Amino acid sequence: MKLRCAVLDDFQGVSTSIVDWSPVTDRVEVVAFPEHFHTEDELAEALADFDLVVTLRERVAFPAALFARLPRLRLLVATGMRNSVIDLAAAAAHGVTVCGTASLSTAPVELTWALLLGLARGIVAENTALREGGPWQSTVGADLSGRTLGLLGLGKTGSLVARVGLAFGMDVAAWSQNLTEERAAEVGVRRAASKEDLLGGSDFVSVHLALSDRTRGLLGGAELALMKPEAYLVNTSRAAIIDQDALLAALTGGRIAGAAVDVFDLEPLPAGHPLRTAPRLLATPHLGYVSRDNYRTYYGQAVEDIAAFLDGTPVRVLG
Template identity: 55%
Template sequence: MTLRCIILDDYQNVALTQAGWSILKPAVEITALHNPILQQDRLVELLVDADILVIMRERTPITAALLSRLPKLKLLVTSGMRNAAVDLPAAKAQGVTVCGTGSGSDAPVELTWALILGLARHLTVENRSIRNSGPWQSTLGIGLKGKTLGLIGLGKIGQRMALIAQAFGMKVTAWSQNLTAERAAEFNVELAESKQALLNNSDFVSLHLVLSDRSRGIISAQDLAAMKSTAFLINTSRSGLVDQAALVEALNHRQIAGAGLDVFDHEPLPDNHPYRHLPNVLATPHLGYVTDDNYGIYFNEAIEDIQAFIAGQPVREL
């Protein structure tokens, strides 16, 4: 019997060219869907005959309600080894095997620096001016050398952030609830006395935490008020780390200089959302892991997951 596999949210229409899917034929018939499907009934209509779903991390929520309407589903493969948008207990209760893939950390680090540099040198403003025959040089850039980068979180990505900041000649401080001075010192990073101290003294604050009950809302209105009026907030991790209403308010009133954002509560971002229009926001559509290298990892390991499942020996189970 041929299994039907559907790849969701292949926004760039590249999934089928990034890996050797033909190795699964004729046992598996593969279809890729390219557009976000926001209407639940339409999503069920498209997925109801799927035996296997391959999803990109946190693009389409796989909820208990959705799973209950997909009785044929046997295997769910997600990019990465963590996906907060999948209801794992519901999947297991329904007998759906859930597997992950590897994921490189270089891509989100690189995008975070793209946002920092874009904000510091007003790249969107100046590029728009050139394209529209506007003023030749209208902004004053901010040099990074001698500035302070404050990292909320010093895990795998935070450590790479620190290394690159030091190459720019920046001072790096870090804070998280469990971070010790000894651990920070391993990466030539100064442990901030408190979150408040880090926010008070940083020129750029970059968030690199896993979203959990403990970290949700870790940047509140009070925290934003503690930042310098000349400072920038960068979030390429998860939108839930920040009180979004408070951030919009702070940006509207120029309480901070600006924000570089790659993650949002609702994706795609609604057309009328303030982040689409605020002049002090540099936003990208959740591109942190979207590189050829990472897609190669995701889809090749998705194929391995499918092969292993068919052989009765699932790998990388979540």
């Protein structure tokens, strides 16, 4: 009898076709779920008859209470090698092995620049007007060359974003709690003296920090008030780094020129959520990791994780 594997949040319906699952299909029945399960009760009911689960990024939490309700579960594959919403200790206590996959930095970098450029040049407004018979040219684009790009975070993703900014002829500055002058120099950017200095001196601010106790709520109303009225804010990292009520107030009040976000406190974003209709906001449904190559990496290595687990030699074990 085959084991059963659930693939969660397969919104595009590509998980079983974008890579070859044949190395495990003789032993495993794979079922992809295109819908999102919003509650623990929904998850527990949907996954009750599954032995293996592949979960997409950090959208679905696996706390101790959920593991207790899934006695058949033996392997949980997380896309990426870090997942803050899986209780690894509880997984171990319930006999569940948790494995990860690689994740490409290039995909979120490219989306960051798509959003930043979309903001700067009014792409959505101009495209909408052109298609709907609106005015011919209604926005005046913001220039990048010679302007300051401020990066909150200069890790793997932030450093790649910085290099693109430099190629555009921007003055690139960066700040984080642990950023050193040496690291900034390695990337070819300058280290801002403080978070406040970075926010006040930048024409574009882009967030590239991991979510932690130190970064949660890092940008609140007081911090957003430091930004120039003509400045733009981009967040492709984690929603909770920016106080969402403060962001909404800044956009509604016109205290910043605009923002682009790819991440939200609740995902998928509920219908009727105020961010769906906020002014001066360019929003995408968490597309940072959604690219063909990244999906091939996620699901290809998920197949490898499953095969290795079934062979008794699990790989890329988390925890």
